[in-house]
Amino acid sequence: MTDTGDQSDPDDGDSDGPSNGPDGTEVDDADSASEDELTGASVGTDLDDVVLDELDADGDGESGEASRGLFDDLLSGEPIFENKEVLRPSYTPHKLPHREEQINKMATILVTALRGDSPSNILIYGKTGTGKTASAKFVSEELETTSQKYEVPCEVEYINCEVTDTQYRVLAQLANKFIEKNEAVIDDRVAELESLRERAREDDAELADSEFDGVEAVTEEIDDLESDREGFEEVPMTGWPTDRVYSSFFDAVDYHERVVVIMLDEIDKLVEKSGDDTLYNLSRMNSQLENSRVSIMGISNDLKFTDFLDPRVKSSLGEEEIVFPPYDANQLRDILDHRSDVSFKDDALSDDVIPLCAAFAAQEHGDARRALDLLRTAGELAERDQTDLVQEAHVRKAQEKIELDRVVEVVRTLPTQSKIVLFAIMLLEKNGVRNINTGEVYNIYKRLCEEIDADILTQRRVTDLISELDMLGIVNAVVVSKGRYGRTKEISLSVPLEETEAVLLSDSRLGDIDDAEPFVQARFDN
Numbered sequence: 001m002t003d004t005g006d007q008s009d010p011d012d013g014d015s016d017g018p019s020n021g022p023d024g025t026e027v028d029d030a031d032s033a034s035e036d037e038l039t040g041a042s043v044g045t046d047l048d049d050v051v052l053d054e055l056d057a058d059g060d061g062e063s064g065e066a067s068r069g070l071f072d073d074l075l076s077g078e079p080i081f082e083n084k085e086v087l088r089p090s091y092t093p094h095k096l097p098h099r100e101e102q103i104n105k106m107a108t109i110l111v112t113a114l115r116g117d118s119p120s121n122i123l124i125y126g127k128t129g130t131g132k133t134a135s136a137k138f139v140s141e142e143l144e145t146t147s148q149k150y151e152v153p154c155e156v157e158y159i160n161c162e163v164t165d166t167q168y169r170v171l172a173q174l175a176n177k178f179i180e181k182n183e184a185v186i187d188d189r190v191a192e193l194e195s196l197r198e199r200a201r202e203d204d205a206e207l208a209d210s211e212f213d214g215v216e217a218v219t220e221e222i223d224d225l226e227s228d229r230e231g232f233e234e235v236p237m238t239g240w241p242t243d244r245v246y247s248s249f250f251d252a253v254d255y256h257e258r259v260v261v262i263m264l265d266e267i268d269k270l271v272e273k274s275g276d277d278t279l280y281n282l283s284r285m286n287s288q289l290e291n292s293r294v295s296i297m298g299i300s301n302d303l304k305f306t307d308f309l310d311p312r313v314k315s316s317l318g319e320e321e322i323v324f325p326p327y328d329a330n331q332l333r334d335i336l337d338h339r340s341d342v343s344f345k346d347d348a349l350s351d352d353v354i355p356l357c358a359a360f361a362a363q364e365h366g367d368a369r370r371a372l373d374l375l376r377t378a379g380e381l382a383e384r385d386q387t388d389l390v391q392e393a394h395v396r397k398a399q400e401k402i403e404l405d406r407v408v409e410v411v412r413t414l415p416t417q418s419k420i421v422l423f424a425i426m427l428l429e430k431n432g433v434r435n436i437n438t439g440e441v442y443n444i445y446k447r448l449c450e451e452i453d454a455d456i457l458t459q460r461r462v463t464d465l466i467s468e469l470d471m472l473g474i475v476n477a478v479v480v481s482k483g484r485y486g487r488t489k490e491i492s493l494s495v496p497l498e499e500t501e502a503v504l505l506s507d508s509r510l511g512d513i514d515d516a517e518p519f520v521q522a523r524f525d526n
């Protein structure tokens, strides 16, 4: 999964500033930079109304006196964070408590690369936020550092398949990375050879320890390298036939001796979007490569995605499997303890904050990202309250806020038809209808579709869409028996009405509905 953490970020803009600049440096910037912009834009004043003279009456360029105090109050409290970045998903921790076993297993497999052989392919599984990416990145960094130490050529390439989700893009991205690396290797070598040639021109003995028998041989080698370099052609992001991209990648990897570990994060997304061709091609490369070796490390939180793979790909990819189990509350507590030491000021957290964040996140499904989000959001809420102590209430508020942000995001990204169905349910609920049934939803749904000129789906399809909304946790649909009248679904909204309405109305199509009341009045009509 991606870093959903950032979605739950409570308006970074306004809380980061005050927390980061307690010593006045940021204040100076804010004052002198563009007072008009800050005051005008932030409080929603029309910029044309801002009279610059008032801000800098004496024209000496110092507008500090005229500050309207927008930031002063926010800055006056003691800051809570020492270094908030440490709590963000983008930060890679140096220590990963409770992942020693998985990290050691990865290292045991990958150490083969340092001996110049290709390590087995690895598949890493585990639910979201269980530290898969963080652990894999940690191990790759170690691997690359050690390979430099022992001068064994070994490289790790990371690809996030949620972003790079087609065979073309994966191969093009890899090809271009290796071309870049090859160019760097050539540049270094050419510089070395040029200096050797220079010295050899003065004194032949300089070549004694080299593979060259004369200055001409050095020049020849330089020319060869330069012509190789000129032969490299960057792969465009679209437009080439896939086999040309593949051979470009193949040649780039095989340009010199090395072991390459290709880390495919969210590998299930790649398979879902574009099948298993990429994995098939990558997994059979080794039999054709002459100088280099390739090994694949796939990361997924979908345990079932291998069911869709060609059996050959499946067995080759899953040579080694490592499972990342969810964290329990105690483990999450350790993780938060470690991170909070660096991220918060001393004594900024009351005793129950970390255990509560850990407990909430453990209930979720042992997700460390969620636990860190909670802790950071709680800190930001405390900061807004201008207190210097994060307390249990801040954590509870943070939990609500994150949940709401999640809902808003889910609703915002629903397909239009689901949005119309949800809008119908919301209208009924808003008008006080209880125990809403599918027929009522369908009637209003149809009228809404007519109003905005959308296709009208069958009642059966709409029932399916309601079930999907139920699975997403947006509505609650329970089947109730009506005796001899059969069974029906009773539907209610499981998310806050006001926010849901606001998100739905922000959709350009639904936003066109002027007045929805009449639709509800007509809910019993057919």
Ligand SMILES: Nc1ncnc2c1ncn2[C@@H]1O[C@H](COP(=O)(O)OP(=O)(O)OP(=O)(O)O)[C@@H](O)[C@H]1O
Pocket: 001, 002, 088, 089, 090, 091, 092, 093, 095, 096, 097, 098, 099, 126, 127, 128, 129, 130, 131, 132, 133, 134, 135, 300, 301, 335, 368, 369, 372
């Ligand atoms: N053992 C740990 N110690 C410290 N931080 C951790 C640990 N495990 C996870 N984290 C932190 O939790 C967050 C999520 O971890 P990570 O991205 O590795 O999860 P993931 O399993 O790859 O999740 P997803 O499948 O959603 O990508 C990151 O900020 C990471 O630094």
